[in-house]
Each structure stands twice: as C-alpha cells, then as structure tokens.
Amino acid sequence: MNMKTIKIFELFAGIGTQFQALKNIAKRKNWQPLSVGYIEWYTDAIVAWELVHNNHKDIKLSDFKVDENITISFDSKKPALRPENSKKLINSQYATLLSESRDKHNNLFDISKVKGTSIPKNIDIFTYSFPCQDLSHQGKQKGMNKDSFTRSGLLWQVDRILEEMTWSYLPSEMPKFLLMENVFAIKNAKHNMLYQTWKNRLAEMNYSSYEYVLDSKFFNSPQSRKRVFLLSVHNSHKENVNFEFTDIVANHSQISKVKLKDIMDYSNPTRIQKDFSSYSYPDFKQTNGIIKSHLRDYTNFNSENAIFSDQGIGPTLTASGALSRLKIVNSNNKIFIMNAQEAFKYMGFTKAQFDKVNKWQILSEAKLTFIMGNAIVIPVLEAIFKTLEF
Numbered sequence: 001m002n003m004k005t006i007k008i009f010e011l012f013a014g015i016g017t018q019f020q021a022l023k024n025i026a027k028r029k030n031w032q033p034l035s036v037g038y039i040e041w042y043t044d045a046i047v048a049w050e051l052v053h054n055n056h057k058d059i060k061l062s063d064f065k066v067d068e069n070i071t072i073s074f075d076s077k078k079p080a081l082r083p084e085n086s087k088k089l090i091n092s093q094y095a096t097l098l099s100e101s102r103d104k105h106n107n108l109f110d111i112s113k114v115k116g117t118s119i120p121k122n123i124d125i126f127t128y129s130f131p132c133q134d135l136s137h138q139g140k141q142k143g144m145n146k147d148s149f150t151r152s153g154l155l156w157q158v159d160r161i162l163e164e165m166t167w168s169y170l171p172s173e174m175p176k177f178l179l180m181e182n183v184f185a186i187k188n189a190k191h192n193m194l195y196q197t198w199k200n201r202l203a204e205m206n207y208s209s210y211e212y213v214l215d216s217k218f219f220n221s222p223q224s225r226k227r228v229f230l231l232s233v234h235n236s237h238k239e240n241v242n243f244e245f246t247d248i249v250a251n252h253s254q255i256s257k258v259k260l261k262d263i264m265d266y267s268n269p270t271r272i273q274k275d276f277s278s279y280s281y282p283d284f285k286q287t288n289g290i291i292k293s294h295l296r297d298y299t300n301f302n303s304e305n306a307i308f309s310d311q312g313i314g315p316t317l318t319a320s321g322a323l324s325r326l327k328i329v330n331s332n333n334k335i336f337i338m339n340a341q342e343a344f345k346y347m348g349f350t351k352a353q354f355d356k357v358n359k360w361q362i363l364s365e366a367k368l369t370f371i372m373g374n375a376i377v378i379p380v381l382e383a384i385f386k387t388l389e390f
Helices: 017-029 043-052 093-103 152-168 189-204 235-241 340-346 351-358 365-373 378-385
Strands: 004-011 031-039 125-128 177-183 207-215 226-234 285-287 290-294 306-309 327-329 335-337
Touching: 004 017, 017 031, 017 125, 017 378, 043 093, 043 351, 043 365, 152 189, 189 207, 207 235, 207 378, 226 235, 226 378, 340 351, 340 365, 351 365
Parallel strands: 004 031, 004 125, 125 177, 306 327
Antiparallel strands: 177 226, 207 226, 285 290, 290 306, 327 335
16 A cells, blocks of 8 residues: 655744654554645754754755845844854854755745745645744733734734635645644633634635644653644545544543653763752642642742652743753652753653754754753644544
8 A cells, every 4th residue: 555645844843843743653644754845944943853854974064145035043033133144154064954954845934935835735734833922921922913023923924825825726735734833821811812813714714623722741741731732624625535623632631651750861971960959848749740849948939949750740841931941850859950852852752863963963952952942742743643634
C-alpha cells in the first residue's frame, strides 16, 4: 500500500513541533510527511528548526543577505534594525542555516509581507500558533484587535492570507485542515468576542471548526500545559472524506504516568548547578499531579520561590519569568534548575533530537530553553493529528 504524502505548512513555526508531531505518527497512519514551507522571523527559532528537522553532516560558513522583502527578529519581539551589520549574519553557520530556511525550505519570514498566493496550493495541514504574549496573564494583555499592532493581533494577518488564497485558489486547492493553538486566556471575557469573530471568519471562508481545551498532563507528558486548540476543516474536504470531529478529551482523562524524574538527567556533567542548600522549605503538597513547595527567604517573588518534586509532574514552562527556570527537587532533596535538554524532553522531543540541535553549539543553553518555552507539547499535537482523515 502506497504511503500518502501529507503536506504541512506552519505559520509562527518556532522550532516546528507541529511538523515533528506529524513525523512521529506518520508511519502508523501510512503517511509520508512533507513540509512545504513555514513562516518564522525569529532567527534563533529558524536555526533550531533547520537543525532539528534536517541531518547536517557539515554546515559551511556563509553570509545571510537581508533585503526589503525579508524582515527578521533577533529577540522574537521586534524587527532587527540594520541586521546587515550583525556579526552573526556574516561568515557563520548561523547565517548558512537562515539561508537554507529561505532557499531550501520555503521560510517566508515576515507574515505581514506574505501574499496568499505565496502559500502553496493543496496543503493538508496549515498551522497557526500566533503569539500569545498580548493575551496571557504573563503578558500585558494588550489584546488582539485588528489595528492594535500587537503581536497577538497578527492573527488578522492569517485572516488576510487565507482570504487572499480564497480569491485565487479553487475550494479543492485550499488547506484541508487548519490548526490554531493559543493560551486559555483567549477565551477570557476581554478577548472572547474577537475570538468568536475569528471563528465566524473561518465559517465565512467555508471552514467548519471544533474547539479543544487540552492539558498536556493528560497526554502522557510530565508537564501541565493547558491550551486552546481550534481545528478547522474545509467543508469541501469534510464532505469528500465524510470527516467528523473526534472528542479527544474523553479518551485522555488520566494524569501522565511520566513524571519529572523520567526526563531529568542529574548526572549530566555539563549541568550548571546553583547551590540552594542554605534554603529550607516546608513539606510538599500535591495538587492535580503537581507536588510543590517553596523556598523560604529566597526572594520576594512567590513564583520564583516555587520548587517541584520530581515524583510528580511540573507546571507550564514559559519563555521568560520564574517558570522559565523550573526548580526540580530529586529524591536526595537536591534542587536542580531544568536545563535545555530537559526542556526539550518536557515538550516531547527526544534526547537524540536535542542532540541534533545542541551538538553544533550555535545556540546557547538559555536560547534553547527560551525556544521551548514558546513551543507546543508534541504528544498533544500527535493526538489531534491522529484524528485527521485524507
């Protein structure tokens, strides 16, 4: 039986957890996964995508030329000013990987400059995990209004691109499935009206949608990460394959048997260890699978004081703030800060996949952990993709 090629295109791709999830389940579904492009402007994430999804035996040194059609960001938040003067884009492996993303893997960089006709026809899975910073409680909740110029407002660039595609492509050439992922705060009163507007726009573009609220702790992940997923199917495809949405939640109600201790590597000789031995903490308390205590007299910030027993699961890893520096307590009562390798495994990558990225020593420990804080838990994506039919 011939394998069916399943084409994926990722907007706001990050390191490409969506593509990785598709690859993980492809053999069981008799699929041949194929990335037909992505959109990502954050250069560290682009480099990570190129390393984890490709097998490099050698990476030559070269320059990366930025022109008026390319906007990149060195911090994921704002465009780089005068990037042509950046040393990292001159005679470096970093620059070579950025060039490969453009020339070999169809990275279109800046979503605001992408035309609908730049997106390939006949995509099977089209993902758009747009920035959450202006929705989340961790951020300033500036919102996602169309003319707000916030990062979360980039959702309306997705709207524009899909609409432009409907003008130029036949219904049968439109993406078959769309998948949005974002923080639970998108359903809060402050943002929900615009979220409903978005769902209405999808319906106007001939998509039927189904919302999932999924916590990764129910998907055999040692992390509790609650996110909203909006799965949409083009009605022409829905009719062709008689597709019906699946209630994923009903089949995932048990807290993960995989615990923090299963992903931590306390023997890693390269681990940078901070001494917490002078701080005491009260007995641990368990809530919803998380076994937590706090350091006494460590800092005035409660979240920075938090420590988590490795016998339980852990909280949401974030890109910044206290939860980007998770403190894990082992059976010998020693406290370790989760490192980049463990953060990769926390999101569902394997150690081998981490090694593909880390062996080149192009991205620092801190940058790799930051990228993971913005990623999507892979086993959750796998569960969603398993329900798709082509």
